[in-house]
Amino acid sequence: MTTTTPTVPQGTTSLEPGVRRGLYRTMVLIRTYEEAIRREYYADKGPGFDIGKGLVPGEMHLSAGQEPVAAGLCAHLTADDAVTATHRPHHLAIAHGVDMNAMTAEIFGRETGLGRGRGGHMHLFDPATHFSCSGIIAEGYPAALGQAFAFQRKGSDRIAVAVTGEGAANQGAFHESLNLAALWHLPVVFVVEDNDWGISVPRSASTSVPSNADRAAAYGIPGILVEDNAVEGVWSAAKDAIGRARSGGGPSLIEVHTLRLWGHFEGDAQGYRTDLAGVEGRDPLPAYRATLEADGVLVPGAADTIAREASERVESAIAAAKAAPLPDPAHATDYVFA
Amino acid sequence: MTTTQESMAAAAHGTHRLTTAKAIAEGIALEMRGDPSVVYLGEDVGAYGGIFGATGGLLDEFGPTRIIDTPISETAFIGLGIGAAVEGMRPIVEVMFTDFMGVCLDQIYNHMAKIHYESGGNVSVPMVITMAAGGGYSDAEQHSQCLWGTLAHLPGMKVVAPSNPYDAKGLMISAIRDEGPVVFVFHKGVMGLAWMARNDRAVSDVPDEAYTVPIGKAAVAREGTDVTVVTISRSVHHALDVAEKLDGEASVEVLDLRSLVPLDRTAILASVAKTGRLVVVDEDYHSFGMSGEVVATVVDVDPKLLHAPAIRVANPDTPVPYARTLEQTILPMPERIEAAVRRVLAG
Numbered sequence: 001m002t003t004t005t006p007t008v009p010q011g012t013t014s015l016e017p018g019v020r021r022g023l024y025r026t027m028v029l030i031r032t033y034e035e036a037i038r039r040e041y042y043a044d045k046g047p048g049f050d051i052g053k054g055l056v057p058g059e060m061h062l063s064a065g066q067e068p069v070a071a072g073l074c075a076h077l078t079a080d081d082a083v084t085a086t087h088r089p090h091h092l093a094i095a096h097g098v099d100m101n102a103m104t105a106e107i108f109g110r111e112t113g114l115g116r117g118r119g120g121h122m123h124l125f126d127p128a129t130h131f132s133c134s135g136i137i138a139e140g141y142p143a144a145l146g147q148a149f150a151f152q153r154k155g156s157d158r159i160a161v162a163v164t165g166e167g168a169a170n171q172g173a174f175h176e177s178l179n180l181a182a183l184w185h186l187p188v189v190f191v192v193e194d195n196d197w198g199i200s201v202p203r204s205a206s207t208s209v210p211s212n213a214d215r216a217a218a219y220g221i222p223g224i225l226v227e228d229n230a231v232e233g234v235w236s237a238a239k240d241a242i243g244r245a246r247s248g249g250g251p252s253l254i255e256v257h258t259l260r261l262w263g264h265f266e267g268d269a270q271g272y273r274t275d276l277a278g279v280e281g282r283d284p285l286p287a288y289r290a291t292l293e294a295d296g297v298l299v300p301g302a303a304d305t306i307a308r309e310a311s312e313r314v315e316s317a318i319a320a321a322k323a324a325p326l327p328d329p330a331h332a333t334d335y336v337f338a
Numbered sequence: 339m340t341t342t343q344e345s346m347a348a349a350a351h352g353t354h355r356l357t358t359a360k361a362i363a364e365g366i367a368l369e370m371r372g373d374p375s376v377v378y379l380g381e382d383v384g385a386y387g388g389i390f391g392a393t394g395g396l397l398d399e400f401g402p403t404r405i406i407d408t409p410i411s412e413t414a415f416i417g418l419g420i421g422a423a424v425e426g427m428r429p430i431v432e433v434m435f436t437d438f439m440g441v442c443l444d445q446i447y448n449h450m451a452k453i454h455y456e457s458g459g460n461v462s463v464p465m466v467i468t469m470a471a472g473g474g475y476s477d478a479e480q481h482s483q484c485l486w487g488t489l490a491h492l493p494g495m496k497v498v499a500p501s502n503p504y505d506a507k508g509l510m511i512s513a514i515r516d517e518g519p520v521v522f523v524f525h526k527g528v529m530g531l532a533w534m535a536r537n538d539r540a541v542s543d544v545p546d547e548a549y550t551v552p553i554g555k556a557a558v559a560r561e562g563t564d565v566t567v568v569t570i571s572r573s574v575h576h577a578l579d580v581a582e583k584l585d586g587e588a589s590v591e592v593l594d595l596r597s598l599v600p601l602d603r604t605a606i607l608a609s610v611a612k613t614g615r616l617v618v619v620d621e622d623y624h625s626f627g628m629s630g631e632v633v634a635t636v637v638d639v640d641p642k643l644l645h646a647p648a649i650r651v652a653n654p655d656t657p658v659p660y661a662r663t664l665e666q667t668i669l670p671m672p673e674r675i676e677a678a679v680r681r682v683l684a685g
Contacts, residue, residue, distance in 0.1 A: 049533050052475030057662060059477055109476070109661030120478040120660030135480035136438065137410060170409035171441065198410055200386035206409035267533055272385035329667040333656045 015232055017297045023075060023231050024292055025306050027067035030091045031285055032310040033100070034062045036318055037090070037107065041266050049267055055108055055322065058120055063091035065229070065261030068284050069193050070095035072226075072234025073161060073254075076242045082130035082147040082160040084140030086193075087122045089133035092163055098126045104317040110324035117327040118335065130160075138164050138171035141190065145177055148186040148245075157246040159187040166255070167198025169212045178253065182219040185250040189241045192253070195260035200272040216253040226256040229284045259284065353543040357530025359391030361503035361544050362468075365510035366393070366430065368548040370400055373428060376514060379406045379415050380432025380468070389434055390470045390529050412442035416467065420450050423465040428514055430466040436485040436523060439469065450519045451494030465520075466513045471499070472525035472572055472621055473658045475534060476665055482658035486523050486570070487620070487627030490598040496553050497599040499523040501574035503530075503542045505596055508551030516553065525572040525621075539575045554600035558609070562591030565679055566609040568632050569619035570595040573670055577619055580676045588683055598628060603635045607643070610636050614645035615685070617678045619670050624652035646685030649678040 015023075037056070044054035051058065063070070066088070074095035077083065085092040093103055098114070106113030107121045114124050122135035130147065134140045144162035151158040168174055169192050181188045192212045196203050209215060216223025224241065226233040234256055241252035259282050263270050270276055292298040298306075356364065370376045378393055384407040387394035397405040408415040412433055419431040433439055439446060446467065453463050473482030490497045498513065498520060500506040506524065513520035530540035559574055560581050567577040567590060574594045581590035593609050595602060610616050616636060618629040629650040636643055651670040659665050 050535050051533050052535055052662075057476035058660065059481065106660075109663075115660075117661035117664065118479075118657075118659045120476065122480065123478060123660070135478070136441065139441070167410045170411045170414075172411075172413055173441070198381070199389070200382045200384070201407045201409070205407055326663050327659075327661045329663050332659060332664040332667040333654050336656050 015235065019075070019235070020232070020292055020297050021302075023071045023235060024288055024298065025310075026071040026074070026095050027231065027285055027288065028306050029310045029313065030067045030070060030094050031064060032307070032314045033090060033094055034064045036314045038062055038262070038266060040318060051267060057109075059087075060121060060266040061088040061264065062262055062266065063088050065259035065283065066091055066193055066195060068229050068231035068234050068288075069163070069191065069256045069258055072231045073163075073191060073238045075235055076238050077161065079129045080156075080158045082144060082151075082158070083132075084144045084160070084162050085131070085133035086137060086140065086164050086168070087133070087135045088165070089122070089124055093124055093126070093131055093133070096131050097129050098124065098131050099128070100313065100317045101320050102126070104321040105324050108321040108324070109326065110321055111327045112321075112324040116335070138168035138173040140164060141173050141177035144188055145181055145186055148181070148188045149184070152187055157187075159189060159242060159245040161189045161191060161242075163191045163193060165198065166192055166194035166196075166203055166212055167201070167206055169215065170206055178216070178219040178221070178251070181251040182221045185248070187245040187248070188251040189238070189245055190251060190253045192255040194255055194257050196275065197260055197264070197273065199264045202274075211255050213253060213255040221250060222252045224252065224254045226254060229256065229258045229282070231284065231288060352546045354546060355541060356503045356507075356544045357391075358500070358503045358506045358524065358540050359388075359394065359529040359531065361507040362392045362510050362524065363394050363396055364544070365507040365548070366514070367396060367399060369511055369514045370396070370404060372548075373514075375427040376430065377404045377406060377422075377427065378430045378432070379408055379419060381408055381410055381434050383407060383432055388432065390524065390526055391531060392432065392468055392524065412438065413445055416442050416445040417449065419465045419467075420445060420453070420463055423463045423519075424453070424461055428464050430468060430514065432468045434470060435481055436469040436471040437480050437483050439485065439489075446495070447492040451492055454518055455494060462517050463519050464517050466510075466522050467519070468522045468524065470526050471523045472527055473665060474527055474572070474669060476660055476662055478660040479657040482665075484523070484525070484571075484620075484622035486598055487622045489521050489523075490628065491626070495519040495521055495599065496597065497521045497523065498553055498597045499525065499571040500596060501528055501559070501571050501594050502539060503544050505551050505557070505594075507544055508549050509553065509596065511548055512550040512553050515550070520553065523571070527572040528575070537575065539578065551596065554597045554602055556593050556595045556597070556602035556605035558591065558605075559594040560590065560592040562589040562613065564589040564613055565615040565617060565683055566591045566593055566613045567617045567619060567675070567679065568593045568595065568606055568609070570598065570628065571621070573619040573621050576670065576672045576675055579672050580679060583672075583676065584679065588679065590679060601631065601635070606632055606635050607639055610643050614643065615682045616644060616648040617675070617682055618648065618650045618652075619675055620650070620652040621670055622653060623655050624650060625655050627652070646682050649682050651675050651678045
């Protein structure tokens, strides 16, 4: 198989130490958040496991392992740029600067949440940062086109970033969106998080090309593959693609080969997963920490400080969420119409 | 014949206890053994066994050429099912959640459901679409809908939604054998899944052999004389709970429609003619759906059958919210059903 898709492997960038520390800090904050939500999720599901029980009921799709995508991508965005995410949205919401207290309150189904407890973790909408997500895969792509269209009409250099998984790249909405964005030169950056698994279906059983980045050629836009879940590779690829979009160069497609560290949803036993034994060794966080420590970017004690600060912030958000009021059942039918 | 009678009749031939999910899988397996043209396609139906267990164990017996994991490309694989059915196969195609039908509805309602009519009856589409439906476990707006009323509104496909293992197995076999498209909706709450709240009505004795439950025939799930509760799928369980609670105070008949298309209007009319009072319980949206159709079925024939205004207990036309306090408010839970039964009895 020959491909013209450029790839960005690990270790080819030499970023400023401050940028690298920032990427690590974001990754740690995300992981700390996901570990805390996981802890809270399982805290009251028993006896056994009842998905509908507890302070955080329903499906829970956590993003551990995919921190490099969010950190590298969102480092180039401001709150004026739009991000659409998937059913697995926390890492992108955190990296894009969605208010953690309001997001956490939403996950706990509280009146103070982003959606007043109506939406839950798959339906986070934050007008302040133009963040949104959808539980229907690939369906965030078309809306990102519209946000980009509006930004373009306003004459701004704002852009929209549309993120989905490799499973979603086989949906019609994905391909229709790429074509339309390319045709109209919309300021969009499409990102595919390839975590190898669409629930239980491996990429090899779902996707006809080695990388979704190859599919960019079909729409005449640049396609970039970032291998090895490399946060600095994501940073570099995103810098180019976002810069291109801001300056009127039209859309790009970035695929990141990332990692689903945990199950599709919490409670997923992953019996189907043939790569399970090697998963922990591919965890991007300890690897990046080791790299930064070896390079002297993280001095002794720095990682501990970052971890402690992340924990304080996350635990504060969770405590606030638990203390917040539940929605009043008398208002269950509010907000159906504007 | 009621479900209970059918079960008793079958008991002579040997039974075993199954959850609804396992009963569905068993019905599929029995048909696949006898008919090599039956295949099952969908997302996570192979090694995973279906997110809601409808294909558990089938990959081991039939292999990946007949239990086929697809890409997340519903338009493509439902369309593929249509084409295969047109050419003589009997595919079963799973759309993981009813909520997901939006991404592929054109194939369902403009193609699968219309080809037989458009071809003047010359082309048949003997396929089954399975879908999981319903809420009650805080899966929020895009993973909790029923939408069977939407499907039933669109002509050309039969729609069934069983409430128990016996009906699920028999309806699945009927659906596979049907010469036209059947949408088989299973509510997650009737499947007997280990990771959801325990539901004893989701487990029962099921005959060992292949048998059919006729599509388009309702079943009297509980006989009564004072009021008829017409409902379907998971809400049958809630209605039975209420009927049992009111035992001695009021005699509540529970009619399990089992199929929405064709709708067993004869059974609805017979029950209402007996009781004179009607409550319709539907977890789907209130307006333009099943509950209105059931009331219209009575009113169209003879409004005087009703001694009190009919009451509908349904989703108040609201997206299914995440927070439990809100979700439990909009779902037709036993408290709302009981209140409706008491009100219609007082009316």
